[in-house]
Amino acid sequence: MGFWNIMPSKEKIAQRAAREIASGQIINLGIGIPTLIPQYITAEKSVFIHSENGILGMGPRCRPGTEDRNLIDAGGNYVTVSKGASFFDSGLSFALVRGGRLDLAFLGSLEVSEGGDLANWIIPGKFSPGIGGGMELAQKARRLIVTINHTDRNGQPKILRRCTLPLTAKGCVDTIITDLAVIDVAKEGLVLREIAEGAKVEEVVEKTGACLIVPDHEIPRF
Amino acid sequence: MIDKCISIEKALESVRHGDRVMVGGFGVPGTPFTLINGLLERGTRGLTLIKNEANEDGTGLSKLIEAGRARKVICSHLGLNATVIGMMNRKEIEVEFYPQGILAEKIRAGGAGLAGILTDIGIDTILAGEKRCIEVNGQKVIVEPALRADVALIHASVADPFGNLVYEKSARNFNPLMATAANIVIAEVEEIVEAGDLDPDHIHTPGAFVDHVVAIKEITPEYGILEHHAL
Numbered sequence: 001m002g003f004w005n006i007m008p009s010k011e012k013i014a015q016r017a018a019r020e021i022a023s024g025q026i027i028n029l030g031i032g033i034p035t036l037i038p039q040y041i042t043a044e045k046s047v048f049i050h051s052e053n054g055i056l057g058m059g060p061r062c063r064p065g066t067e068d069r070n071l072i073d074a075g076g077n078y079v080t081v082s083k084g085a086s087f088f089d090s091g092l093s094f095a096l097v098r099g100g101r102l103d104l105a106f107l108g109s110l111e112v113s114e115g116g117d118l119a120n121w122i123i124p125g126k127f128s129p130g131i132g133g134g135m136e137l138a139q140k141a142r143r144l145i146v147t148i149n150h151t152d153r154n155g156q157p158k159i160l161r162r163c164t165l166p167l168t169a170k171g172c173v174d175t176i177i178t179d180l181a182v183i184d185v186a187k188e189g190l191v192l193r194e195i196a197e198g199a200k201v202e203e204v205v206e207k208t209g210a211c212l213i214v215p216d217h218e219i220p221r222f
Numbered sequence: 223m224i225d226k227c228i229s230i231e232k233a234l235e236s237v238r239h240g241d242r243v244m245v246g247g248f249g250v251p252g253t254p255f256t257l258i259n260g261l262l263e264r265g266t267r268g269l270t271l272i273k274n275e276a277n278e279d280g281t282g283l284s285k286l287i288e289a290g291r292a293r294k295v296i297c298s299h300l301g302l303n304a305t306v307i308g309m310m311n312r313k314e315i316e317v318e319f320y321p322q323g324i325l326a327e328k329i330r331a332g333g334a335g336l337a338g339i340l341t342d343i344g345i346d347t348i349l350a351g352e353k354r355c356i357e358v359n360g361q362k363v364i365v366e367p368a369l370r371a372d373v374a375l376i377h378a379s380v381a382d383p384f385g386n387l388v389y390e391k392s393a394r395n396f397n398p399l400m401a402t403a404a405n406i407v408i409a410e411v412e413e414i415v416e417a418g419d420l421d422p423d424h425i426h427t428p429g430a431f432v433d434h435v436v437a438i439k440e441i442t443p444e445y446g447i448l449e450h451h452a453l
Contacts, residue, residue, distance in 0.1 A: 031301075052322060053248040053392050067447045070251045070379075070391040076278075076302060076451045087391050089398045089426075090248065090274070091330045094323020098343070129307060130275075130299030133322040136343055170346035 009179030012196070013147050015040045016222045017106055017177045020145055025103040026050055026096075028137055031075050033147040034106035048084070050102060052133040054093045057085025074133065094133065098140045105141035107134060109148050111163040114210035116173035116185035118146065119165035138169035150178035150207050157209030159183070159190070180204050182222065188213060195219045223417045225383040226435045230260045233434040236406040237261060240268040240293075241372040244329070244404055245283055246397035248274045249302075252389065253282045254377040254410045255444040257436065261375075262286055270294040272329075272371055274322065274396050279305040281444055287315060296369070298322040321349075324366060326399055331368035333402025333431075338367040374404035378427070381411040382418075385432030386425045394426065401427045408434045412441065 010033045018040035021027060028050045029035055038060060041047055049058040052074040059080035062068070067078035096102060109120040118138050122128050138144055148158050159176060175193075176183040181204045182194035191213045195204060201219060205212050234257070237243060243261075247253030262285055271292045276283045286292055287306050294316040300307050310317045320328065327339045340363040344350055354365040376397050378387035387409055389397055401407050409432050 051392070053251075054395050055392055061453055064453050067452050068391065069446055070393040072249050072251055072392055072451065074248075076249045076448065078447065078452055087394055089394050090322065090326040090396050091399050094326055098323060098341075128310075129301040130297060130317075130319040131321045131344075131349075132299040132301060135321040135347070135349075136323045139343055166348045167346060 009149060010036060013149075013177055013179055016182065016194075017145060017147050018042075020175065020177070021045060021047055021104060023047065026056070026101060028052070028097070028102055028105040028141065030105065030107035030134065030137065032108040034108065035075065035077075037106060048082075050093070050096060051079070052090075052093055054088045054090060055079075055081065055085065056088070056096070057082045059085070094136055097133070097136050100140065100142060102137070102141045104143045104145065105137040106145050106147050107138060109146045110158065111165055112146050112148070112159050112173055112176055113163045114159070114161055114185070114190050116171045117163050118144070118168045118173050119163040121168050122166050124166065135168050138172045143174050144172050145175045145177060146173050147177050150180040150204070157207055160209040161211070180207065183208075183212070186213075191215065192219055194222045197221050223383060224429075226385045226429070226432060227383055227414060227437065228434050230256065230410075230436045233257075233408045233436050234260050234264055234266075236408065236434070237264070237266050237373050239266055241266070242270040242272065242370075244371040244374040244400040245271060245273040246374070246376045246395065246400050247277070247282065248392065248395035249277070250282075250445065250448060251391065251393035252377050252395045252397050253277060254375045255282055255442065256410045256438045257375040257377075257408060258282055258286060262289060262291070265291075267291045268293050270296065272296040272369065272400075274298050274325070276300055276303045276306045278302050278448070294318065296320070296325070298325050325369075326396060328366055328369040329396065329399045329403045332370035333399060336368055338365055340364070341366060369403065371400070371404040373406045373408065374400040376401050376407060376409040376427075376432075378409050378411045380413045380415060380420065381409060381432075381435050382415050382420050382429070383435065384417060385409060385429035385435050386420050387411070387427040387429075387432060388420060388424060389426050398427045401431045406434070407432050408436060410436045410438050412438055
């Protein structure tokens with residue numbers, strides 16, 4: 001079950017997001033698009049996936065009929081574990097996150113600001129399922145990548161000068177990967193790093209609700 | 223040898239109307255469904271329930287909440303339970319949310335005899351709004367009081383009669399933390415072995431923390447696979 005509006009472009013976003021992972025990293029995958037990332041992690045990379053409910057070394061989802069009632073991911077899906085996996089309690093699970101041992105987290109979002117603020121946990125009066133582990137992942141992962149569709153279901157930008165919704169964490173986002181672009185949150189602002197095959201720079205600029213810095217050189221495609 | 227094994231009826235006499243009750247589990251794994259159902263049958267009311275989440279609609283903790291037995295729920299999220307979210311929105315129950323790991327640490331502090339914890343999680347958000355903030359080593363942090371309960375309901379895989387507990391896979395979650403943080407700790411277990419059969423190196427919760435051990439008679443479908451989460 002996902003909290004976000006997932007559109008057909010989600011696979012493309014997940015595929016591009018997987019390329020940001022370096023071998024040897026400890027990573028965490030939020031709900032929605034991030035859960036699609038593992039299938040695109042290439043075999044030569046050795047990656048340990050952390051799950052908030054107390055798993056390090058989570059493997060792919062179970063084939064039908066092989067589910068273990070005591071082994072789920074944080075979204076409730078039945079999963080396997082990879083070689084070298086470990087189980088632990090919820091306190092230790094977040095010690096790993098807050099203590100700086102989580103190299104990279106991928107999260108979905110409702111809004112992202114040009115300063116890297118993230119808003120993904122509450123729409124006052126409409127959507128308030130609670131906080132879960134998102135606030136700690138956003139604030140404490142060594143690197144945070146947001147995987148989102150570039151615009152919401154009404155075609156409105158999700159990348160804004162300032163978030164209009166209550167924040168999950170301030171200045172926490174490092175990179176934004178959408179169906180249209182890869183954008184880095186840099187000191188000077190949002191910098192266009194890559195553009196999706198078939199997309200135009202003008203389109204990306206138009207659909208971004210914040211100032212987007214477009215480098216002079218040719219922008220690589222993904 | 224100390225023997226803490228008692229009937230579920232006897233064990234649940236410890237839970238009074240209006241108690242604060244911690245309940246282990248994260249989704250199905252580690253949720254003490256048998257003890258929850260026993261509490262439901264007893265009709266205990268006015269409870270403050272402390273759990274990571276409220277299970278899914280119509281199961282586990284949600285049954286107690288839906289039956290109007292809870293005054294308040296302290297949790298991390300209710301993302302998979304539209305019924306309880308609805309009750310919260312209609313103000314039929316009070317809900318207090320904490321970041322998941324902060325909820326865990328508040329409980330851990332309660333169990334460790336500490337007054338609270340200091341954290342910067344949520345410091346730039348509306349969460350910090352009504353909370354007491356102080357400065358420590360030049361950093362602004364939130365003062366989060368420790369959390370304890372009158373009773374903790376725990377699910378473990380294996381126990382011995384002294385109450386040494388072993389959890390299985392992702393069913394560990396909040397259980398060992400809550401087992402330290404309540405005045406009375408009741409553990410429902412799938413298997414009870416003889417004293418000495420558990421390797422001391424492999425025990426997750428030492429028996430000192432556990433007051434009552436209840437053997438689960440049957441692994442009911444509630445403990446089983448939720449088809450909508452399988453491929």
